Amino acid sequence: PGWFSEISPLWPGEAHSLKVEKILFQGKSDYQNVLVFQSSTYGKVLVLDGVIQLTERDECAYQEMITHLPLCSIPNPKKVLVIGGGDGGVLREVSRHSSVEQIDICEIDKMVVEVAKQFFPDVAVGYEDPRVNLRIGDGVAFLKNVPAGTYDAVIVDSSDPIGPAQELFEKPFFESIAKALRPGGVVATQAESIWLHMHIIEEIVANCRQIFKGSVNYAWTTVPTYPSGMIGFMLCSTEGPAVDFKNPINPIDDESPVKTIEPLKFYNSEIHQASFCLPSFAKRVIETK
Numbered sequence: 545p546g547w548f549s550e551i552s553p554l555w556p557g558e559a560h561s562l563k564v565e566k567i568l569f570q571g572k573s574d575y576q577n578v579l580v581f582q583s584s585t586y587g588k589v590l591v592l593d594g595v596i597q598l599t600e601r602d603e604c605a606y607q608e609m610i611t612h613l614p615l616c617s618i619p620n621p622k623k624v625l626v627i628g629g630g631d632g633g634v635l636r637e638v639s640r641h642s643s644v645e646q647i648d649i650c651e652i653d654k655m656v657v658e659v660a661k662q663f664f665p666d667v668a669v670g671y672e673d674p675r676v677n678l679r680i681g682d683g684v685a686f687l688k689n690v691p692a693g694t695y696d697a698v699i700v701d702s703s704d705p706i707g708p709a710q711e712l713f714e715k716p717f718f719e720s721i722a723k724a725l726r727p728g729g730v731v732a733t734q735a736e737s738i739w740l741h742m743h744i745i746e747e748i749v750a751n752c753r754q755i756f757k758g759s760v761n762y763a764w765t766t767v768p769t770y771p772s773g774m775i776g777f778m779l780c781s782t783e784g785p786a787v788d789f790k791n792p793i794n795p796i797d798d799e800s801p802v803k804t805i806e807p808l809k810f811y812n813s814e815i816h817q818a819s820f821c822l823p824s825f826a827k828r829v830i831e832t833k
């Protein structure tokens with residue numbers, strides 16, 4: 545019955561719209577407004593505080609890339625931490641890596657988990673993996689209690705720096721991630737759009753270069769239903785065994801104990817390598833002189 549338009553001060557003067565067939569859920573959690581609707585051409589859509597988080601049709605591009613860019617860059621990841629990602633999509637992708645023994649996830653908003661399980665079963669299927677441990681809480685506080693060197697990989701699947709995820713873009717949080725990672729450990733974070741947020745990205749890159757003494761790279765993927773049609777990721781590693789994010793060394797065996805997950809729809813080793821190629825206006829800012 546009409547159109548949903550994603551209007552936000554984070555992307556002034558533009559708005560992506562999706563045709564709405566039916567509103568399926570509307571609620572207010574302790575942290576944000578939660579909306580689920582059936583769209584005409586992108587399947588079901590999850591919206592938090594008016595911002596599109598995922599659609600059934602294109603979520604694969606984001607979940608697969610934010611997960612496999614880091615995990616395919618190190619040999620035998622065993623312990624993985626997901627901050628955010630309450631919809632379960634990143635968990636589904638981590639579960640494809642048979643070397644992984646422990647998947648911890650810290651999501652602040654339990655309504656996101658419940659809504660994902662109810663309306664997005666093919667995304668929330670990640671919770672069925674027996675290696676998953678869910679903690680409902682603030683990722684900033686969670687990381688403060690993690691012993692140094694615990695994780696091989698951390699994935700920060702956050703919303704945008706307005707609202708609950710604000711602190712996940714700040715320096716102290718990145719420092720707590722570096723401490724929680726083993727030497728040569730890797731982190732992937734949601735890092736906005738080069739078309740919309742070059743200034744935010746510039747600041748994030750500067751912070752990452754100070755904190756992560758291994759590699760610091762920016763990669764990107766196309767997500768039609770995110771503003772500007774793309775989203776980027778910071779890929780960083782701590783000092784220790786060198787990590788070359790641009791050349792995947794750890795192929796996905798694409799099997800998961802969760803028998804019902806579908807084969808990869810987006811990620812492959814060529815698009816892994818291609819995702820680090822940047823247009824000149826972004827290269828100038830992101831890559832050291």
Ligand SMILES: NCCCN[C@H]1CC[C@H](NCCCN)CC1
Binds near residue numbers: 598633634
């Ligand atoms: N697991 C899927 C969660 C996706 N996280 C974010 C949702 C908000 C979205 N805004 C894009 C704003 C323009 N860069 C970025 C990804």
